[in-house]
Amino acid sequence: MHFSVSKSIARIIAAAGIAGMAIMASGASAQDYPDHEVTMLVGFNAGGATDVIARALADQMEKALGQPVVVVNKSGAGGLLALNEVARAKPDGYTLMLSTATPLTASRSEPEAPTVDDVEVIGIVNLDGSAVLVKADSEFKTLDAFFEAAKDKPNSVVMAHAGVGGSYYLNALVWEATTGAKFKYVPYGGGSEIYPALAGGHVESASAVLSPAKQLIGSGQIRALGVSSAERNPSFPDVPTFKESGIDLVWGAPKFVIAPKDTPEDVIAVLSDALDQAMNSEEMNEFWAKTGYEKFYLKRDEATQYLQNAQKSINEAFANADGK
Numbered sequence: 001m002h003f004s005v006s007k008s009i010a011r012i013i014a015a016a017g018i019a020g021m022a023i024m025a026s027g028a029s030a031q032d033y034p035d036h037e038v039t040m041l042v043g044f045n046a047g048g049a050t051d052v053i054a055r056a057l058a059d060q061m062e063k064a065l066g067q068p069v070v071v072v073n074k075s076g077a078g079g080l081l082a083l084n085e086v087a088r089a090k091p092d093g094y095t096l097m098l099s100t101a102t103p104l105t106a107s108r109s110e111p112e113a114p115t116v117d118d119v120e121v122i123g124i125v126n127l128d129g130s131a132v133l134v135k136a137d138s139e140f141k142t143l144d145a146f147f148e149a150a151k152d153k154p155n156s157v158v159m160a161h162a163g164v165g166g167s168y169y170l171n172a173l174v175w176e177a178t179t180g181a182k183f184k185y186v187p188y189g190g191g192s193e194i195y196p197a198l199a200g201g202h203v204e205s206a207s208a209v210l211s212p213a214k215q216l217i218g219s220g221q222i223r224a225l226g227v228s229s230a231e232r233n234p235s236f237p238d239v240p241t242f243k244e245s246g247i248d249l250v251w252g253a254p255k256f257v258i259a260p261k262d263t264p265e266d267v268i269a270v271l272s273d274a275l276d277q278a279m280n281s282e283e284m285n286e287f288w289a290k291t292g293y294e295k296f297y298l299k300r301d302e303a304t305q306y307l308q309n310a311q312k313s314i315n316e317a318f319a320n321a322d323g324k
Contacts, residue, residue, distance in 0.1 A: 033093055033267050037068040040257075041086055041097040043079025044162060044190030049209050049293065050079075050255060051192070053126055054098040056287045057257075060278035065270070069096075075189050078163025080106045080113055087114035091260040093267035096122070100167040101253040104307065104314050109164050116307050120268060122257040123275045124303040127296035128209040129229030129252045130171030131239070135201050136221055143226040143245040146205070150181035159183035160197060160206040162190045167253030171228070172207040173317045178249045198222045210236050211292040228252060235292030254296065254310070256303060272300055 038061075042054045051073060058069035074082040079102035089095035097119075106113035132146060140146040150157040161168040164187065172183055186203055188194045191212050197203045198213075199221040210233055216222045217236070224239045228251040232241060242249045257275055259268065278284055279297045288295040298306055 041082040043082035047192035048190035064274035064277040078166035091263040124256040126255040147179040154182035
């Protein structure tokens with residue numbers, strides 16, 4: 001009897017020891033984060049604005065983390081496929097995403113889609129004004145003529161975007177809400193498909209950003225009618241703002257780094273520090289200046305508040321679109 005009790009106690013002690021080792025191991029993994037490569041998902045094809053920014057950012061973040069940050073393109077459904085993957089990933093800091101407006105918009109078409117509340121926001125890194133782009137031989141020469149045509153004859157103007165739920169689609173909805181226009185939409189896999197389609201005359205107009213189109217605009221293959229930034233983009237000094245064209249709108253959809261919900265706070269802190277180092281690096285500052293993408297950096301708390309406010313504006317744009 002005495003022997004069996006001792007044996008039971010030994011089993012309990014052994015089990016407790018195993019549990020203790022597991023707890024210690026868990027603590028060590030958080031303390032040693034990261035100890036292998038980190039994946040940064042992009043919800044669109046390679047070569048588009050989100051992809052280009054993600055790769056520049058990953059190069060700098062891996063210097064701070066001491067481990068590779070590998071960009072993986074998972075395009076489809078306006079970024080929703082990638083968003084679903086990061087939202088369902090293990091919350092250990094090894095799966096991130098450079099997101100566009102998808103968490104703010106996807107639930108419109110997919111009620112079960114993750115929202116900003118279902119992920120951890122690390123920080124906002126970019127906000128480009130939305131631009132109206134048209135094919136070279138388009139009849140539209142000004143923003144006013146463009147929007148008037150889409151208002152007077154709803155659905156007569158064909159507008160390309162990068163998928164329902166994405167930033168480009170959201171931009172167009174905001175334009176509709178502001179101007180009274182109504183477009184006929186054609187989705188593409190991302191900016192890397194939209195710009196060649198415009199240049200080839202396969203689509204009439206597009207909601208996109210200016211920077212990736214710099215060469216095509218410079219060569220006269222496509223034209224930019226206007227951009228919704230507060231000021232003209234220095235890389236595109238001839239492109240007027242919406243306000244200059246008489247449209248009272250300053251608008252842009254942000255790009256921001258997210259991680260799975262319930263990622264440990266100490267891991268979030270490491271990622272936040274790495275993002276901060278990256279965003280303040282000389283290399284990233286040179287990247288913004290060279291490419292014409294607009295740096296817009298907000299850390300975690302400010303970024304979360306900004307996105308919550310943006311969600312309210314987006315809901316209003318959707319309500320307006322539904323009321324038409």
